[in-house]
Structures are given as C-alpha cells and as structure tokens.
Amino acid sequence: MKASRKSAAAIHLAVSVVLATAVGAFIFFVWYPGALFDAVGGQGLLLIIAGVDVCLGPLLTLIVFNPSKQRRLLVLDLSIIAALQVSALLYGLYATFEARPVFLAYGQGKFVAVTANELDGTLLKAAGDPKFQTLPLMGPRLVGTRQPTGFNDLSELSFVQAMTGMGIHYLPRYYVDIADVRDDIVREAKTLDQLRSRHPQSVAVLDRSLARLGREADSVKFIALRTKRRPLTMLVDSQSGAVLDTLLINPD
Numbered sequence: 001m002k003a004s005r006k007s008a009a010a011i012h013l014a015v016s017v018v019l020a021t022a023v024g025a026f027i028f029f030v031w032y033p034g035a036l037f038d039a040v041g042g043q044g045l046l047l048i049i050a051g052v053d054v055c056l057g058p059l060l061t062l063i064v065f066n067p068s069k070q071r072r073l074l075v076l077d078l079s080i081i082a083a084l085q086v087s088a089l090l091y092g093l094y095a096t097f098e099a100r101p102v103f104l105a106y107g108q109g110k111f112v113a114v115t116a117n118e119l120d121g122t123l124l125k126a127a128g129d130p131k132f133q134t135l136p137l138m139g140p141r142l143v144g145t146r147q148p149t150g151f152n153d154l155s156e157l158s159f160v161q162a163m164t165g166m167g168i169h170y171l172p173r174y175y176v177d178i179a180d181v182r183d184d185i186v187r188e189a190k191t192l193d194q195l196r197s198r199h200p201q202s203v204a205v206l207d208r209s210l211a212r213l214g215r216e217a218d219s220v221k222f223i224a225l226r227t228k229r230r231p232l233t234m235l236v237d238s239q240s241g242a243v244l245d246t247l248l249i250n251p252d
Helices: 005-031 042-064 071-098 121-125 151-164 178-188 192-198 200-213
Strands: 101-107 110-115 141-145 175-177 220-226 232-237 243-247
Touching: 005 042, 005 071, 042 071, 101 178, 141 178, 175 178, 178 220, 192 200, 192 220, 200 243
Parallel strands: 101 141, 110 220
Antiparallel strands: 101 110, 141 175, 220 232, 232 243
C-alpha cells in the first residue's frame, strides 16, 4: 500500500518534532541552562531552529511527494529535502553554539555572562591557566577574576575597556578558579530582604526557588548576573558563596 502525500508529510512532521525536541532539550539543559535560556537569547535561536526544521521538511514533502512517481525519482526528491533540512538544522546549531554562554565570570561585584563569540583565540591563548585557554563545550563555567596590579596590565585593561567597552570579565588571562573569589562573593552579595523590597512582584518566584532548594531566606544572598539582553539574579550561599540558582529577576 502506497503512502499518500498527506501521510508522508505527517510522518516527516512527527520525525521532525522528535528531532527538534531532542535538540531543544540539549540546548536548554546544557548550552543555555535555566534563566540563561531566555536572557542570553537561546529561546529565540531555538524557535528559529524548530520553526525551520519542523516546518521546512514536512512542507516540502507535502508539496513534492507523489506516490505515482518512479521509486528512483521519489527517493531523489526525499533525499534532497532531507539534505536541505539537515543543512538548515546544522546551520542553526552552529549559530546557537557560537552564541552560547561559556563563562560566568565574577569580578567587580557582579557576574557577567561571556559568550563564545566574544572570545577569540588570541584572548584565550593569553590565559595563564591552561583550563581557561579552551571554551567549555558542555555548559557555562563559573570563574573568578583577579585584578591586575602591574602597570602594564593596568594599562592594557584600561586600553581594552576604552576601545571595546569590554571589562576584565572578557579577558581570560585574569581568570581564576571560582573558589578563589568566594569570600569576595559573600562580601559583595546582598540580603534577600533587599531583593524583596526592590521587586515585591517577584517574591513568588523567589519563594519558589527557595522551596525547591530547601533553603531558608537568611541562608541565601543574591548578586547580579549581567548578560547582553537583561540582568539576572544569582542566588548564592550566604556562608560559602556557592551559586545555588539563577532567576529571571532584575537585581537592580
């Protein structure tokens, strides 16, 4: 029994939905985890990928599929459609991969989300620690920064900031392990009472996070996470400075 045009398109649509769901889950849970998905632009990129992948292939199948065609021609048509769909998916994945956050760098009283396309090979090679010379592939890495002390380093940092507007968070040569700056995080972080008073409309979001973490409010502080699109709130342990959660709440 030959498949009809509509049934062929329906099968193609089902396969495309499964594939888009798997890709979306990986992007959401690995490359753009939690609140970063919305704040760094993962949502928009995923919608483009899903829209093209889910719509393009099945639509083309619906248009060109003809059960009366010779099998050889039908296989050729479907192979071309599959190649176009895979190419579109790979291009979307590449764009998403290049725009993913790779470091959440702490310094000067805040975290900053640094994306892959903001760090070139020259900046990475300048890092003193080998583990900061490559970009993480499986989600953003928490790092700290050390303030330069020498005249040459201070001059370089001032020059970079003046020419590019990019501060110390974007210079891997000043990266250090996050454990080295936990005391600074604890000192700079603010109490949740301050966050509640600034944004009473977001109290429910905050309380849900605390309940999920199993934490009392006095054991948690917050600190800002800056991204290109919008600021986020990071919850940290009030004693150790360990990052607990990231929320879609403006910390200012």
